[in-house]
Each structure stands twice: as C-alpha cells, then as structure tokens.
Amino acid sequence: MNKKKTARSLALMVLGQIFEEGAYSNLALHQALKASSLSEKDKGLVTELVYGTVMRKITLEWYLAHVIEDRNKLDSWVYHLLMLSLYQILYLDKIPNHAIVNEAVELAKKGRGVDKFVNAILRKLIDNERPDITTIKRKNKRFSVQYSLPVWLVKKLIDEYGEERAIKIFESLLIRNKASVRVVNSQNVEVLKEEMQAELSLLSDVGLVKPSGHFAGTNAFIEGRITIQDESSQLVAPTLNLQGDEVVLDACAAPGGKTAHIASYLTTGTVIALDLYEHKLALIEQNADRIGVADKVVTKKLDARKVFQDFGADVFDKILVDAPCSGIGLLRRKPDIKYSKEAADFETLQQIQLEILDNVCQSLKKGGIITYSTCTIVAEENYQVVEAFLAKHPNFTQVRLEHKRKDILQDGCILITPELYGSDGFFISQFQRIS
Known part of the structure; x- marks a missing residue:
C-alpha cells in the first residue's frame, strides 16, 4: 500500500469511530495521528478528509441518497x-477523480464484491449530472442540505438572528477555523508576531492568528511563551479586571486555558480551579506549569453546584463560570457536535447553568463580580440565563461590558458569532453583588 492509501484508510477508520462509536472528531483524529507514522503531508490529508467529511455529512448523504437504493443494506x-x-x-480540487475512485476501490477490496459496487456508485456521481440542491422546495431543508446543518438548528438560528445573518453564520461554519494563540507576556506580542509570521488578533490584544498552523510544535509553545486559546476565549479573563491580590474561583475550569490566563494577572492572589474529573485537573496543572503560573493555581475535584456547601459564604473576590454548554459556537472546530445535539438540550443545559450560578454566587464577597461565559450563540444558554439569574437574585446587578469592537456588544454583554471575526462563537456577561 502506498502512503496515500494509508492516509485514506486511516481517515476511514477515524470516521468509523466518530459516526459509529460517538467519538469526538478532534480527540479521535489526534489519537490516530499520534499513533501513525505517516508523513506530515499525509497527516494533513487525513485531517482534511476527516474534518471535511464530518463537516459536510448532511450534504454528502443527500447526494448519495440519489444513487443508493437502500443505505441500511450497506455495511x-x-x-x-x-x-x-x-x-x-x-x-478537493487537487486530487483527480480517477485517482479518488482507484483509491476507494482498493480500500473496498476488503469486503467481498464491494469494490465493484463502490466503483459503480462513484462513477454515477462523476459521469452523470448531479442533483441540484437549489431545487429543494422547503427553505429550511434546502439550507440544511446546502450548509450541512440539522433542520432544527437552521430554524433556531434563523429565528434568533434573522435569515440574512443566519446565512452568513451558516457559510462561516464551513470555513476551516484559524489557528490562534495567546501570548503569555503581553510585552512580547510584536516579537512573537514576527517569529511566528502571524497576524494580530482583531479581538484580543494578546492574540495572534494564522490561517492554519501547528503552534503546539513551536519553540515558543514548548518554552511557555504562547498558549493555544481561541481569540474569543481570550476576552474572558480581562473582564474580571484583576488587580493581582484576589482569591478567584474558576468554577468549570478544564482544560485550563482561562485558569492560566487568570493566574497570569495575579501576584499574591490565587485562582482555585474546579473540575469533576482527576484527568482534567491534571490538564489544568500541566497548562499552568508550562506557562509558569502553577504557583498561583490550586485545583480541586468538585461539582460547581456544590461550591457553597464546600467553601461557605464570602470567600471569593471574583468568580468565573465558564459554563457547560451546547458548544454551538464551536461547530467550525468540532463539526460532529451538530449531529449529537437537539433543541431540547438547551433547556436542560440552562437548568444546569442556573444551578451553578445560584450556588457559586453565595460564596462571593460583597462587591465581588461573577463573569458568566459560554461557547454557544443561542439565547436559552445566554441572555435567558442572565435574565433568570438577575430576576432571582436582587442582590446582584448586571455589569455592562465594553470592547473596542462595537459589533460584538449587545445588551451589555459580549456576543461573538462565528461569521464576524472567523473565531469561535462566544458569549460573556457579568454580575456584581451589591449587598
């Protein structure tokens, strides 16, 4: 087998793990590439094939439904x-169709007679005029197939953002995400920009971005001068307005990007980082250690809904609740999310988000602030949570957040949708305890 076939067989194996076993695309791919002896170029091809196929799954299935009589009869x-x-x-323009078919037929030979079937189906798709998506009459169904999003999510985002903006969001989710990092020491931004041949982030003063790239392999990463963090997520820690001596709670901390960012502002202060799982706490510690802030970070295994029972009242100066959420803002980076969620998840998640806020707010000192953030762009997990929390807690008031990019400010909160800056979708809000 030549290398190209090996790249495709590895991609096929990873797709099986994602679609059959419910594996997360980023983790399954990372593990497969780590264990593989493929060249960097071939690893790049595997990445392209896996993410591309997962990202376009609904579109691909629609075309295949026109040439396959009964999908359930196929392995x-x-x-x-x-x-x-x-x-x-x-x-993919660079690979000629005959080569794609030949490689598919080779891979299909592991099943008896399958190679002829695969050859026939692919030839049909290449030689005949393909069906036209624009002829689909029902609008939401048409957008679903065109942008490979479930119909319920198409409807949800149109209801929330209007059709014009929703379509821009849909289009943006099909563009591969940029590589972005946070510069650990803000004085090194210009130096590292040159060293990494990167651009300055339009959102974060300490962010650098590139269209693509493997930052984790660079000296700057190994030496702890940069850390991998999406530029939208880099906006969270600065909202806490840290002076250096605070006791801060990061209530849902793993994998620890925001914990480390908080720690970088502290001098005599401490950030206590919580998670439910030991292996995730270890990730937080590794992250803090690599960038030299481990002495400011204390990890603790605890459900964020039990903070008050464990710590008591008036303990923390500032609290970050980067809440468990649907992750709809991450679809560009984790395209499999859109196939595993449903609309009902938003209600369940809202309940958990409010339970966490209701609990941690009891351990905040008077005058202290809570930053509430999510990587989702739906109101149930964002604005509705803000409203519900404030309605239930008259001893808290909303703090209106500011940013130099006015298009991400809405109702005193930061709301970044993926089409605006090519970043993750993200939401940030803030409350202050007044009595």
Whole structure:
C-alpha cells in the first residue's frame, strides 16, 4: 500500500469511530495521528478528509441518497468510504477523480464484491449530472442540505438572528477555523508576531492568528511563551479586571486555558480551579506549569453546584463560570457536535447553568463580580440565563461590558458569532453583588 492509501484508510477508520462509536472528531483524529507514522503531508490529508467529511455529512448523504437504493443494506464502513470519496470529488480540487475512485476501490477490496459496487456508485456521481440542491422546495431543508446543518438548528438560528445573518453564520461554519494563540507576556506580542509570521488578533490584544498552523510544535509553545486559546476565549479573563491580590474561583475550569490566563494577572492572589474529573485537573496543572503560573493555581475535584456547601459564604473576590454548554459556537472546530445535539438540550443545559450560578454566587464577597461565559450563540444558554439569574437574585446587578469592537456588544454583554471575526462563537456577561 502506498502512503496515500494509508492516509485514506486511516481517515476511514477515524470516521468509523466518530459516526459509529460517538467519538469526538478532534480527540479521535489526534489519537490516530499520534499513533501513525505517516508523513506530515499525509497527516494533513487525513485531517482534511476527516474534518471535511464530518463537516459536510448532511450534504454528502443527500447526494448519495440519489444513487443508493437502500443505505441500511450497506455495511457502515462502505457508506463511510462513499462519503469520504464523494467529499474529495466535490470539494478537493487537487486530487483527480480517477485517482479518488482507484483509491476507494482498493480500500473496498476488503469486503467481498464491494469494490465493484463502490466503483459503480462513484462513477454515477462523476459521469452523470448531479442533483441540484437549489431545487429543494422547503427553505429550511434546502439550507440544511446546502450548509450541512440539522433542520432544527437552521430554524433556531434563523429565528434568533434573522435569515440574512443566519446565512452568513451558516457559510462561516464551513470555513476551516484559524489557528490562534495567546501570548503569555503581553510585552512580547510584536516579537512573537514576527517569529511566528502571524497576524494580530482583531479581538484580543494578546492574540495572534494564522490561517492554519501547528503552534503546539513551536519553540515558543514548548518554552511557555504562547498558549493555544481561541481569540474569543481570550476576552474572558480581562473582564474580571484583576488587580493581582484576589482569591478567584474558576468554577468549570478544564482544560485550563482561562485558569492560566487568570493566574497570569495575579501576584499574591490565587485562582482555585474546579473540575469533576482527576484527568482534567491534571490538564489544568500541566497548562499552568508550562506557562509558569502553577504557583498561583490550586485545583480541586468538585461539582460547581456544590461550591457553597464546600467553601461557605464570602470567600471569593471574583468568580468565573465558564459554563457547560451546547458548544454551538464551536461547530467550525468540532463539526460532529451538530449531529449529537437537539433543541431540547438547551433547556436542560440552562437548568444546569442556573444551578451553578445560584450556588457559586453565595460564596462571593460583597462587591465581588461573577463573569458568566459560554461557547454557544443561542439565547436559552445566554441572555435567558442572565435574565433568570438577575430576576432571582436582587442582590446582584448586571455589569455592562465594553470592547473596542462595537459589533460584538449587545445588551451589555459580549456576543461573538462565528461569521464576524472567523473565531469561535462566544458569549460573556457579568454580575456584581451589591449587598
């Protein structure tokens, strides 16, 4: 087998883990590449094939439904192979169609007679005129197929943002995410910009971005001068307006990017980082250690809904609740999320988000602030949580957040949708205890 086939067979294996076993695309891919001896170029191809196929799944399935009579009669790996091959035919210009078909037929030989079937289906898709998505009559269904989003999510985002802005969001989710990092010492931004041949972030004063790149392999990363963090997520810690001597709670801290960012502002203060799992606490510690702030970070295994029972009243100067959420703002980076969620999840998550806020707010000192953030862009997890919290807690008031980019400010909160700056979708709000 030559290397290209190996790249495709690895991509096929990872797709099986994602679609059949519910593995997370980023984790499954990372593990497969780590264990593989492929060249960097071939690893890049595997990444492209896996993310591209997962990202465009609904579109690919729609085309395949026109040439496959009964999908349920196919072994799942055969169907994944057809999706993988069709993704290349439709979206990758550099690989000629005959090569794509040949490689697919080779991979199909592990099943008896499957190679002829795969060859016939792919030939049909190449030689005949393909069906036209624009002829789909129902608008939400058409957008669903065109942008590979579930119909319920299409409807949700149109209801929330209006059709024009929603379509811009849909389009932006099909663009591969940028590589972005936070510069640990703000005085080194210009130096590192040159060293990494990167651009300054339009959102974060300490952010650098590139269209793509493997920052984790650089000397700057190994030496702890940069850390990998999306530019929208870099806006959270600065809202806490830290003076250096505070006791801060990071209530839902893993993997620790924001914990480390908070710690970088502290001199005599401490940030207590909570998570439910030991292995995630270890990640927080590694992250803090690598960038030299471990002496400011204390980790603790605890459910954020039990903070008051564990710590008592009036303990923290400032609290960050970067709440568990649907992750709808991360679809560009974790495209499999859109197939595992449903609209009902928002209500369940809102309940958890409010339970966390209700509990941690009892451990905040008078005059202290809570920053509440999520990586989602739906109102149930954002504005509705803000309203519900304030309605229930008259001893808190909303703090209106500011930013130099006025298009991300709404109702005193920061709301970044993915199309605005090509970043993750993100929401940040803040409350202050007044009595």
